[in-house]
Amino acid sequence: MSAAAPAAAPAAAPAQQQPAFRRVFGFIGGAVAKVVSTTFIVLVVALVARHVPDDKNTIAKTHSPEVVLARMLARFEAGSVIPRFEKYHVSRPDAIAMLQKVLRPARLKDYTVVIGEVGCGKTTAVHNAIRANSTGIVYHIVKSEVLVSMPGLLARSLAFEPNQFTEGYLKDRGVELDEVTSAAEPFRSWVLLSLILRDVAQQFKTKHGHPATLVIDAVDEIAQQGPALLHAIQDFAKAAADEQLLNVVLVTCDGSNLPELKASSAMTRARIAEVSDITDEQAVDFLLHRGVNEDAAKRAVAEIAGGRFVLLNSLVFELQFKTVDQIFLKFHIGTRGALRRLFGDLAQISPPVSSTFCRLCRGAQHVDDVEEALGLDLTKKLLATHINILAYHPNDTYTLHSRHVQRSSRFGVLRCVSAYVMI
Ligand SMILES: Nc1ncnc2c1ncn2[C@@H]1O[C@H](COP(=O)(O)OP(=O)(O)O)[C@@H](O)[C@H]1O
Numbered sequence: 001m002s003a004a005a006p007a008a009a010p011a012a013a014p015a016q017q018q019p020a021f022r023r024v025f026g027f028i029g030g031a032v033a034k035v036v037s038t039t040f041i042v043l044v045v046a047l048v049a050r051h052v053p054d055d056k057n058t059i060a061k062t063h064s065p066e067v068v069l070a071r072m073l074a075r076f077e078a079g080s081v082i083p084r085f086e087k088y089h090v091s092r093p094d095a096i097a098m099l100q101k102v103l104r105p106a107r108l109k110d111y112t113v114v115i116g117e118v119g120c121g122k123t124t125a126v127h128n129a130i131r132a133n134s135t136g137i138v139y140h141i142v143k144s145e146v147l148v149s150m151p152g153l154l155a156r157s158l159a160f161e162p163n164q165f166t167e168g169y170l171k172d173r174g175v176e177l178d179e180v181t182s183a184a185e186p187f188r189s190w191v192l193l194s195l196i197l198r199d200v201a202q203q204f205k206t207k208h209g210h211p212a213t214l215v216i217d218a219v220d221e222i223a224q225q226g227p228a229l230l231h232a233i234q235d236f237a238k239a240a241a242d243e244q245l246l247n248v249v250l251v252t253c254d255g256s257n258l259p260e261l262k263a264s265s266a267m268t269r270a271r272i273a274e275v276s277d278i279t280d281e282q283a284v285d286f287l288l289h290r291g292v293n294e295d296a297a298k299r300a301v302a303e304i305a306g307g308r309f310v311l312l313n314s315l316v317f318e319l320q321f322k323t324v325d326q327i328f329l330k331f332h333i334g335t336r337g338a339l340r341r342l343f344g345d346l347a348q349i350s351p352p353v354s355s356t357f358c359r360l361c362r363g364a365q366h367v368d369d370v371e372e373a374l375g376l377d378l379t380k381k382l383l384a385t386h387i388n389i390l391a392y393h394p395n396d397t398y399t400l401h402s403r404h405v406q407r408s409s410r411f412g413v414l415r416c417v418s419a420y421v422m423i
């Protein structure tokens with residue numbers, strides 16, 4: 001028995017020691033794990049705790065209505081950045097002076113619609129008028145974007161980013177938003193933008209003692225996709241003028257767009273300002289500076305382009321390869337084609353229409369006389385940009401659209417009243 005007992009003793013020792021080690025290491029391990037996990041939790045909580053107020057601060061810093069409005073106000077105060085003009089530049093002091101008065105009216109009575117034929121230099125002249133001092137002026141140009149994007153792009157020019165607080169802010173200001181939020185785009189975005197714009201305009205006026213100016217160029221692009229949004233913008237412009245809140249200037253080519261603009265009752269509050277062509281002398285000078293020889297320059301201006309920049313620019317290029325006669329013939333065929341599409345057989349043009357063209361060849365005619373003789377529908381078609389036969393002027397007259405149309409008409413209408421365009 002006594003021999004068995006010492007034999008059993010060494011065997012029992014590890015068996016008895018293992019739970020003791022486990023206990024000790026288990027205790028230490030547990031303590032370490034506890035410390036680690038507690039530290040981890042504390043760290044995570046601290047991190048989250050730090051992060052949450054950070055986010056709230058960031059959101060407050062970037063998204064609060066006050067900040068959003070302040071950004072738009074700052075955009076007005078700084079004014080839009082206008083790109084430099086790079087090619088040879090014709091100085092137009094009269095047009096610029098006229099536009100500067102439009103951009104900074106002594107007293108805001110109406111909103112302004114700046115008109116002028118496509119390519120007569122409206123955008124460039126407006127840029128020049130703003131560039132000298134853009135403080136207080138935001139300029140936006142409508143490109144050929146789809147209509148629903150228009151308010152969003154305008155908002156970008158105004159440094160306005162609507163967010164989750166925008167509607168709440170307007171509701172707090174007592175604005176009834178149910179109709180707005182249920183409206184389809186682009187009207188929903190436009191109304192939200194216009195409501196914020198009103199508030200910022202008010203802030204600007206209070207701070208600076210005079211209204212800010214918003215220029216929207218190429219509004220004919222809006223009208224081409226349906227007049228409703230353009231009419232909403234005109235209503236806004238009229239209300240802003242009535243309240244002397246914001247000076248809104250809309251720039252458009254007259255031909256395609258004037259009937260749409262006129263269809264709005266808000267047009268009664270519009271002042272129309274025209275950017276016209278440059279003089280023939282300036283036009284010849286322009287061609288000479290662009291490398292055209294004197295004889296071709298004089299003839300091209302007299303017979304084709306007059307002082308219309310877009311035509312002068314294309315002449316600079318085309319006169320390198322073609323004669324003035326060849327270029328005129330191309331325009332003449334275009335005019336004849338447009339009229340054929342409109343009238344069918346040119347020989348069947350009615351005498352009142354024919355004689356109206358004869359009178360237009362001699363110079364400007366009053367709108368009433370032309371509209372009576374041609375009818376409103378035909379007048380509107382002849383004004384459209386893809387036809388480009390008539391041009392409207394704010395002194396209530398129509399002329400033929402350009403020098404080459406005048407010459408084409410004289411060729412046909414005066415020499416042969418029944419056959420409108422000969423060749
Ligand atoms: N004062 C000017 N001097 C030289 N080129 C001009 C001038 N004004 C306009 N142009 C040129 O004529 C073209 C049409 O001008 P733009 O201002 O875009 O016309 P619009 O806005 O009336 O369609 C452009 O290529 C422009 O660079």
Ligand SMILES: [Mg+2]
Binds near residue numbers: 122123124217218
């Ligand atoms: Mg333009």
